[in-house]
Amino acid sequence: MSKNSKPLQVMGIVNVTPDSFSDGGEYNRLNDAVDHVAQLINDGADLIDIGGESTRPGSNSVAEQEELDRVVPLVKAVRERFDVPISVDTTKARVMSESIRAGANLINDVNALREEGALEALSASNVEVCLMHMQGEPRSMQHNPLYDDVVCDVKTFLQERVHACENAGIDRERIWLDPGFGFGKSVRHNYQLLQRLQAFHELQLPLLVGLSRKSMIGHVTGREVKERLAGSLAAATIAAMKGARIIRVHDVKETVDAMKVIAATLEGEHL
Numbered sequence: 150m151s152k153n154s155k156p157l158q159v160m161g162i163v164n165v166t167p168d169s170f171s172d173g174g175e176y177n178r179l180n181d182a183v184d185h186v187a188q189l190i191n192d193g194a195d196l197i198d199i200g201g202e203s204t205r206p207g208s209n210s211v212a213e214q215e216e217l218d219r220v221v222p223l224v225k226a227v228r229e230r231f232d233v234p235i236s237v238d239t240t241k242a243r244v245m246s247e248s249i250r251a252g253a254n255l256i257n258d259v260n261a262l263r264e265e266g267a268l269e270a271l272s273a274s275n276v277e278v279c280l281m282h283m284q285g286e287p288r289s290m291q292h293n294p295l296y297d298d299v300v301c302d303v304k305t306f307l308q309e310r311v312h313a314c315e316n317a318g319i320d321r322e323r324i325w326l327d328p329g330f331g332f333g334k335s336v337r338h339n340y341q342l343l344q345r346l347q348a349f350h351e352l353q354l355p356l357l358v359g360l361s362r363k364s365m366i367g368h369v370t371g372r373e374v375k376e377r378l379a380g381s382l383a384a385a386t387i388a389a390m391k392g393a394r395i396i397r398v399h400d401v402k403e404t405v406d407a408m409k410v411i412a413a414t415l416e417g418e419h420l
């Protein structure tokens with residue numbers, strides 16, 4: 150799917166956490182989420198990322214059954230209705246294998262397959278995987294993030310996780326990497342990562358980045374979450390100019406336009 154196609158792709162975020170969408174029971178929640186997916190596809194999303202576990206800094210983890218109940222029916226519903234590539238944002242092995250069975254094409258793991266059974270869930274399949282860097286765990290990761298050199302440390306971590314994948318029988322062709330903006334990083338760390346994003350090309354794997362509406366945008370603009378579109382577009386543009394291949398965002402329509410301008414500019418380089 151995605152790896153050999155468009156050089157610059159926009160991934161639309163679909164949250165199926167209790168705080169998202171209506172509170173009108175299971176059926177309505179699923180329906181609203183399917184409508185949201187339809188909207189994202191209409192807006193030009195190249196793939197969608199379904200997440201049922203809140204990885205918000207300071208958050209607690211979600212029970213496995215609850216996450217399965219939120220995610221798997223939506224993966225099935227989307228697979229039945231649309232032919233968009235589906236990514237599932239999860240750290241749990243069981244959610245990975247059930248999602249893959251339901252038709253997911255990519256597993257997006259903020260924990261980089263470190264949970265028990267996760268490497269096995271992926272090696273038993275042929276779907277793609279995104280390995281993201283996170284220092285600490287969501288509940289406490291923002292307390293005191295510490296690095297020697299954030300770019301080198303994150304790179305070393307990702308390299309180790311690539312090796313773990315390869316040893317488990319997941320070949321490189323299936324792997325995406327993500328420096329994990331906002332996951333156990335200070336504002337300064339986040340901007341160092343963005344500034345030096347090219348350094349990750351040394352690992353010779355495609356990069357996915359998530360910057361949309363994050364606190365690093367809020368910190369410099371002074372804007373609340375819903376007012377961070379312009380800042381997020383700037384960050385997405387910088388990441389794309391530095392070679393990121395998938396941009397994970399809430400505001401698909403606007404980001405697709407920005408990426409079209411970048412693509413036209415970069416294509417010009419080869420003329």
Ligand code: 7PM
Nearest residue numbers: 204205206257279281327329330358359
């Ligand atoms: C609240 C705050 C809810 C932050 C959710 C979040 C990434 C991701 C997330 C990312 C990859 C968000 C995060 N962020 N997966 N999942 N990369 N690969 O801002 O940066 O969406 S959750």
